[in-house]
Amino acid sequence: xxxxxxxxxxxxxxxxxxxxxxxxxxxxxxxxxxxxxxxxxxxxxxxxxxxxxxxxxxxxxxxxxxxxxxxxxxxxxxxxxxxxxxxxxxxxxxxxxxxxxxxxxxxxxxxxxxxxxxxxxxxxxxxxxxxxxxxxxxxxxxxxxxxxxxxxxxxxxxxxxxxxxxxxxxxxxxxxxxxxxxxxxxxxxxxxxxxxxxxxxxxxxxxxxxxxxxxxxxxxxxxxxxxxxxxxxxxxxxxxxxxxxxxxxxxxxxxxxxxxxxxxxxxxxxxx
Numbered sequence: 001x002x003x004x005x006x007x008x009x010x011x012x013x014x015x016x017x018x019x020x021x022x023x024x025x026x027x028x029x030x031x032x033x034x035x036x037x038x039x040x041x042x043x044x045x046x047x048x049x050x051x052x053x054x055x056x057x058x059x060x061x062x063x064x065x066x067x068x069x070x071x072x073x074x075x076x077x078x079x080x081x082x083x084x085x086x087x088x089x090x091x092x093x094x095x096x097x098x099x100x101x102x103x104x105x106x107x108x109x110x111x112x113x114x115x116x117x118x119x120x121x122x123x124x125x126x127x128x129x130x131x132x133x134x135x136x137x138x139x140x141x142x143x144x145x146x147x148x149x150x151x152x153x154x155x156x157x158x159x160x161x162x163x164x165x166x167x168x169x170x171x172x173x174x175x176x177x178x179x180x181x182x183x184x185x186x187x188x189x190x191x192x193x194x195x196x197x198x199x200x201x202x203x204x205x206x207x208x209x210x211x212x213x214x215x216x217x218x219x220x221x222x223x224x225x226x227x228x229x230x231x232x233x234x235x236x237x238x239x240x241x242x243x244x245x246x247x248x249x250x251x252x253x254x255x256x257x258x259x260x261x262x263x264x265x266x267x268x269x270x271x272x
Contacts, residue, residue, distance in 0.1 A: 024247075031055070031240035051237060058228070058241035063216055067224040068245070074139045074209075074220060075202040081144035082198050083191065089145075090153035091179050095165060105154075108147050117207075124211055138212045139220075143202065149194045156190040157183060192260040200250055221246045 032050050058064075092098075093105050123142050132138040160183060168178045184191065206222040213219050225246070228239040254261070 027240045027243055027247075030236055031058075031244055033237050054237050054241040055244070058238040059245070061238060061242075062224050062227040064221070064224055064242070064245060066217060067219055067221045070139075070218060071203055071220040071222075073136065074205075075199055077140045078143045078202045079195055079198045081140070082146045082149050083195055085145045086149035086153050086194065087179070087184060087191070089150040090157045091175070091183065093150075093154050094157040094160070095175070095178075109151065112147050112151070120207065120211060123208075127212060133212060134214055134218055136218070139209060139218065142208075146198065149198065152194055153187070153190065156187045160186065189260055192257065196253065196257050196261045199253065203250060204246070 031054055032052065034049060034051055093101060127133055127138040127142070130137075132141075164182065165178060168182060169175075173181070204222055205220065209218075209220045209223045210226075213223065216224075225239060225242055228235045228242060
């Protein structure tokens with residue numbers, strides 16, 4: 001009976017994995033299709049002729065090298081910024097005692113319930129008044145802090161033993177030394193998981209870069225995909241080939257950091 005349940009479990013998980021992989025398979029197959037046969041016949045059939053030239057054609061259809069550089073700059077700076085601000089905020093909410101700490105924390109948690117789309121207009125007005133439209137500052141500064149990252153790290157830091165903190169303080173360690181030499185290394189899996197999730201979110205961001213940039217020199221990779229859509233239609237083979245450019249770096253990142261991501265999420269859930 002136990003083996004039957006185990007077999008059914010693996011069957012369900014396998015079907016779920018195949019279902020999740022189906023869009024990626026369709027993307028790869030479509031990226032190698034001739035444009036004339038994209039929507040003729042079964043959608044997952046092998047191309048009659050493998051169009052490997054779709055990839056260089058897609059790359060040169062727009063300044064994707066510039067888009068890639070912009071995405072890299074924005075992703076790295078926002079990730080580092082969010083980690084620094086989240087680590088400092090989490091430490092303050094868990095180890096420092098100041099007036100209004102609980103009220104401030106509850107207020108931040110309440111802000112998590114506000115849809116991000118509602119912040120687009122206030123942020124755009126702010127960037128316009130600061131004359132930051134079409135600048136890296138507009139792409140980066142509004143996203144240097146994350147309530148989700150702060151909350152996650154606060155939950156992780158909150159499980160640290162108070163005895164360890166006071167022992168470090170008695171030995172002469174400052175709050176800064178305790179944070180970066182003891183607390184941060186002890187919670188490295190959770191911090192890595194937060195960093196990976198932020199990298200994925202920033203790399204795939206579409207709406208804000210589309211709104212705040214008007215010229216190709218500052219557009220990111222997801223916005224660059226609009227190049228293949230026009231009033232006359234969409235060139236799906238080239239669009240899917242360009243989508244591979246966007247997904248490939250994230251796939252490599254996930255393969256290298258998969259165990260850290262799983263360990264960090266599991267650890268955060270257990271601590272929560």
